[in-house]
Amino acid sequence: MSRPGVAVIQFPGSNCERETARALESAGLSATIIRWNEGARLISSCHACVLPGGFSFQDRIRAGAVAAKEPVMEAVAAMADSGRPVLGICNGAQILVESGLVPGWAPGSVEAALAANDIPGRSGYLSGWAFVRVAEGASRSPWLAEAPGGAIPLPFAHAEGRFEFAQGTSLDHLISRGTPGLLYCRRDGSPALGFPANPNGSSFSLAGILNPGGNVLAMMPHPERAAMLWQVPPALGGSWGGLRRASRRLDVPGPGAALFLSLATFLGAGS
């Protein structure tokens, strides 16, 4: 049986396409890296697609803004409209936001921003590890269905990762539309109450948001950089750090693999 195909779209300046493809392959999927100008038909034939991290078009104007205007995004939008899974990681998330594919309350309209990090006393680029948990109701997403219930450690690296919505937008508004996907939390899974658990000042501690259908997920942390246990730092706290220190085998799935394994199950692939 052939493995379901997943397109990994490479824009000029993308830099995580290979590890993203590797994480998808490790989950039992067939990943194809497709350049942004190779034609929509290649993407349309795939079962899902991923917009990987990086700095598309050098983050010119603002992160994700130029890539969002590229013709290839029409094919991505068509894929999303047909209910097929679409994932944007970091810069890919910025592209999805600038494309109006998430939160997708009024489809096609830009209704959110991934704004500059806003942390008291510091600004600009920040990288490290954060803990996230799946928001209530978000396991309807093909990307999150098999993610564990507790805190999941994932690396992040960005300067513009703060989810922001129009002034006055309430958490109830987001919840009623199924928008929260992943939330920053503390190591024990309890809510993040600010920095450092919420590393960028994101509204409502959002680390990832979904469209109403749940098939499109835009997330700032990098699951592909935690897809194998060897990628987890031994010094990391929590159960995954303990597992990393104790394990004799490191070439086994890490905390980020859950998203790709969820997709594989959704698409009927065995790992």
Next chain:
Amino acid sequence: MAVVRAAIRLKSSDPVAGTALRALSRAMPDSCPEALSRYDLWEFDLPGGREEVLAILARFPDILNPNKQECFFPEEGLLPGESPSLTWVSVEVSERSGSTGSTWSQVIGRAGFELRGLRLLTLWRLGYPSAVGSARALEAAGETAVSVSRNRGLLSNPVSQSAEVSAALSGARSL
């Protein structure tokens, strides 16, 4: 109170402006200008006026690197290098949170400058053929100013940024 605005641009052609022009020509050909340039627009509120701004610029090459950038104080008329045969429109984009400006305020304040306020904006200058007319040029620039959808607007995000379109800001005296 003295508010001084300093517009800073690359001496060489600006790749960001080039990318923006290319993106607009593909996504919004009807609203795309013929020429487009971009400036970092620093708005200082300080008692010392322009002389103190010059001292700040001389002190911080991260704001103005004289090897690769040049600075103007926008007044009336065209900005240097702008063709008089085009109708020019300004689009000023600012972050709603203003976190970058507040960080720079602290840095400049620690260096001993008396600064009451600081805003960092992006100034886009869009030049349309004169035949378009000033009213249509303003309208077209407005269409590019806010990214409302995948196919409409580019220069600012409607949630995290604000954009001001005007034909008023023009002209400059070179530093």
